[in-house]
Amino acid sequence: MVWDSLNVIGVIAFAASGALTALEEKYDLFGVWVLGFVAAFGGGVIRNLLIGEPILSLWEQKTLLYTAFGVSTLLFVLPTSWLLRGKGTWVLFDAIGLGAFSIQGALTAAEKGLPLIAVAIAAILTGIGGGVTRDVLAGRKPLVFRKEIYATWALLAGVVIQAGVLVQEWQLYLLFTLIVILRMVSLRFHWHFPQRPFLKT
Template structure:
C-alpha cells in the first residue's frame, strides 16, 4: 500500500507539472497530454533501458496511466488564468515527483539485486529523467543542469537506500525519507543552494 500511494503521488505530481509546463508553452490539447504523460513515465523507461531491464515493467501498473490522464485532463480544463498562475508553484509538485520517483527507482534496483552504484544510478535516472524529458520537449533548460541542487537529492536517496539506512518495508522509514527529500529540494530552491564553486574564486 505504501508504494502504491507513493507511485500515485509521483505520477500525479509529474503529470501535473508536465501539463502546467505544456500550457504555459501554449501547447494544444494533444501536446499537453503528450508532455503530461511523458513526464511521469520517461524516467522509468530511461532507467530500464540504461540498466538493461525490460521496459514493459514500466507499463505493468496500468492504473497509473489513468491517474496521469485524469490529472492532465483536470489541469487542461481548469480556467487558464488559474493554470498560468500555478506555474510559479511548479517547484512543489516537481519536488514531490523527484522524491517519490527517486525512491521508486532505488527500490526497483534493490529488488533487481543491483549493487550500490546501480541503486544510486537508478534513483537518479528515475528521479530526474521525467523532469529532464519535460524540459527538453518544452525547449526549456533542464533543471538538472542548473546551478541549483536538483539531481543531488535523488543521488542522496539512492545512497541512503543502497547503504541500508532505510528499511523499505517500514512505512515510517519510507515516508520519512520521502518527506525529507521533498523538504531538502524545496529548501535548496528557496534558499538558493547550488553547486557552483567558481564564485568562491572571484576577486
C-alpha cells in the first residue's frame, strides 16, 4: 500500500517537475512529454538495472504511464499566467518526488534482502535519477552536482529503512514528510557542502 502510494506521488511530482522544466526551456509539446516521462521513470529504470529488477516492468505500469503524460499535458495547456504565479513552488514538486522515490527505492532493495550499501544506492538513484536525466536533457547542471544538499536526504531514507526501525505505514509517510521538509529547509537556508575552488593556470 505504501509502495503504491509513494509510486503515484513520485510519478505525479516528477512528471510535473519535468514538464515545468521543459516549459521553462521553451520546449514543444513533445519535449514536455519526454522530460515529464524521463523525470518520472528514469530513476526507477536505473535502480532496476543495478539491483536486478526486470526493466520491462515499467511497461506494466500503464496507469502511471498515462498519469505522467496526463500531468505533462495538463501543465502544457495551462495558462502561462498560472504557471508563472506558482513558479516559486516548482521546487516543491522536485522535493516531493525526491522523498517519495527515495523511500520507494530503498523499500524495493530492502525487500530483496540486499545489504546497506545497495539499499542506500537504490534510494539515491531512484530519488535523483529522474531529476538528473531531466536536467541533462534540458542542458542544465543537475541539482545533485551543485553545492546544494540534495542526494543526502535520499541517502537518509535508505539508511533509516535498512535499519528496520520503521515498521508501520504511518512511519514511512512521516519519513516522506521529513525528507520533503529537510529538502525545502536546506534550499531555503542555503545549506551546502564545502566546495574547493579550482584555480585556472
